[in-house]
Amino acid sequence: xxxxxxxxxxxxxxxxxxxxxxxxxxxxxxxxxxxxxxxxxxxxxxxxxxxxxxxxxxxxxxxxxxxxxxxxxxxxxxxxxxxxxxxxxxxxxxxxxxxxxxxxxxxxxxxxxxxxxxxxxxxxxxxxxxxxxxxxxxxxxxxxxxxxxxxxxxxxxxxxxxxxxxxxxxxxxxxxxxxxxxxxxxxxxxxxxxxxxxxxxxxxxxxxxxxxxxxxxxxxxxxxxxxxxxxxxxxxxxxxxxxxxxxxxxxxxxxxxxxxxxxxxxxxxxxxxxxxxxxxxxxxxxxxxxxxxxxxxxxxxxxxxxxxx
Numbered sequence: 001x002x003x004x005x006x007x008x009x010x011x012x013x014x015x016x017x018x019x020x021x022x023x024x025x026x027x028x029x030x031x032x033x034x035x036x037x038x039x040x041x042x043x044x045x046x047x048x049x050x051x052x053x054x055x056x057x058x059x060x061x062x063x064x065x066x067x068x069x070x071x072x073x074x075x076x077x078x079x080x081x082x083x084x085x086x087x088x089x090x091x092x093x094x095x096x097x098x099x100x101x102x103x104x105x106x107x108x109x110x111x112x113x114x115x116x117x118x119x120x121x122x123x124x125x126x127x128x129x130x131x132x133x134x135x136x137x138x139x140x141x142x143x144x145x146x147x148x149x150x151x152x153x154x155x156x157x158x159x160x161x162x163x164x165x166x167x168x169x170x171x172x173x174x175x176x177x178x179x180x181x182x183x184x185x186x187x188x189x190x191x192x193x194x195x196x197x198x199x200x201x202x203x204x205x206x207x208x209x210x211x212x213x214x215x216x217x218x219x220x221x222x223x224x225x226x227x228x229x230x231x232x233x234x235x236x237x238x239x240x241x242x243x244x245x246x247x248x249x250x251x252x253x254x255x256x257x258x259x260x261x262x263x264x265x266x267x268x269x270x271x272x273x274x275x276x277x278x279x280x281x282x283x284x285x286x287x288x289x290x291x292x293x294x295x296x297x298x299x300x301x302x303x304x305x306x307x308x309x
Contacts, residue, residue, distance in 0.1 A: 008035060008266055010045055010129050012057065015247075015254075015264065022060045033075045038082045042099075046073030047208055052087055054099070064102045068095055074242055075117045080124040084141075088115030094129055096141070106144045110137055117159045122166040126183075130157030138183070148186045151181055159201045164208045168225075173197030176212050178213055180225070190228045201243045206250040210267065214241030222267070 010024040010031055018031055029048035036043055042063065043055040052066040052073055058223055071090035078085055084105065085097040094108040113132035120127055126147065127139040136150040136157055155174035169181040170188065178192040178199055197216035204211055210231070211223040220234040220241055239258030246253055246267070253265040 001303045008047075010043070010055075012043075012060075013262065015252075024055055024060060024062075026062050026065075027051070029072075032072060035076045035078055035085075037078045038080060042078075042082075044076045044078065044087075046076040046087055048072040050089075052076055052097070054085075054102075057134050066102060066104075068104050068107075069093070072176070073115060075095070075119075077119050077299055080122060084120075084124075086118045086120065086127055088129055090114045091230075092131075094118055094127070094139075096144075103301040108139055108146075110146055111135065113156075119160055119162055121162050122164060124187060125226060127167075128160045128162065128169060129210060131169055132159040133158040134173075136160060136169070138186075150181055150186060150188075152188050152191075155198075158198065160204045161182055161204055163204050164206055168208075170202045170204065172202040172213055174198045178211070178223070180211075180228075182295055183191075192223055192228060192230075194230050194233075195219070197240075203244045203246055203253075205246045205267065206248060210250075212246065212253055214244040214246040214255055216240040218257075219275070220253070220265070222253075228243055236263055237261065 012021040033046040054063040076086040096105040111131040159172040180189040201214040237257040
């Protein structure tokens with residue numbers, strides 16, 4: 001898992017162990033967006049220094065820097081085949097990049113304000129963009145032309161995400177709502193209401209049955225997409241929730257917050273897995289330390305976990 005910080009760095013984490021793998025430092029301003037390549041070997045980062053950097057995740061070395069935007073890069077995303085990168089910027093434009101050569105393929109213009117979020121469809125043929133102009137645009141990647149514009153939000157569109165089957169789009173907005181769209185017809189399916197402040201991130205579960213949303217109100221909500229109803233609210237962050245993302249098996253949800261923490265949640269129970277592990281270790285710590293039947297190698301199972309770190 002990658003996490004960006006407001007100190008120009010990116011941190012890579014081992015989620016099984018909960019330990020930091022490495023820190024990537026090269027950007028000259030805040031890192032705003034990160035994205036893994038489909039094969040997991042490369043990371044792309046978009047920054048307020050107006051550049052995009054590509055990183056080799058095995059070595060932590062910067063591969064190259066992509067320059068072309070005139071303002072901060074708010075969103076980056078890999079194509080499903082890993083050959084193309086898309087970037088959305090404060091300069092109101094979208095750029096497509098050839099990752100083999102590091103050259104710009106084309107620039108897409110059409111938004112009247114910041115481009116906050118960009119994402120490829122699962123088949124790699126369509127691109128979606130959400131903007132501060134309250135509009136969502138769908139683009140044909142082969143021709144670079146706009147397919148359609150989706151209107152319905154009353155404020156900035158901050159996050160957009162395709163369903164795994166590519167038939168539905170979710171959009172999160174500063175109007176505190178999430179909208180689901182039928183991409184074949186371009187019509188709104190329904191609006192999900194429940195957050196008390198801006199919706200900053202939306203993410204589909206791999207099976208397409210659940211949507212997660214992160215908000216400025218410090219909460220995460222899980223939604224049943226068949227019924228449009230809220231399943232549960234996850235509370236635990238002390239700051240706005242910037243980003244939410246499901247694990248590939250759909251069982252775990254990761255959330256990143258302005259409180260400088262990442263939390264892992266059980267999708268089925270809504271438990272904060274890190275907090276649960278911490279409480280469990282606090283209860284068995286004395287047993288592990290002093291019980292004569294515990295092997296020496298097991299006495300340190302809870303080191304660094306819980307309140308006694």
